[in-house]
Amino acid sequence: VTTGTASSVDLCYNGHSALPGPLCHGVIAKDGTVYLVGNGRTNHAGLGDADVLRAVTTEAKTLPADNEANTDGNRHFYGFECVNLGDGKDPWPAAQLDAIERAAAALCRAHGWSERSV
Known part of the structure; x- marks a missing residue:
């Protein structure tokens, strides 16, 4: 930009x-x-998936599919x-x-x- x-x-x-x-x-x-x-x-970050957020916060080795836009990623990520x-x-x-x-x-x-x- x-x-x-x-x-x-x-x-x-x-x-x-x-x-x-x-x-x-x-x-x-x-x-x-x-x-x-x-x-x-x-x-x-915009909107993301709550299941993905849970996997990230637990530092899972794999992430689930991002199939919902139900969580404000801006609140949770740098x-x-x-x-x-x-x-x-x-x-x-x-x-x-x-x-x-x-x-x-x-x-x-x-x-x-x-x-x-x-």
């Missing part, structure tokens, strides 16, 4: 006319900087946006990938989760 770090952080913090911000908890830039833009509920054009050509620098892994690891440590929760 946008390009560059500043405009990505701004969009994720403020949202847009069809979806108010914040749109995620953090934006991870190409240089590895993590911009925290939201706390609590953010508009990143969301991060990573600056990238998404065109298959824009690179993922090592610093950005490291920051993605570290952010996920920090959340897992804070909550006592395994890698299955990422």
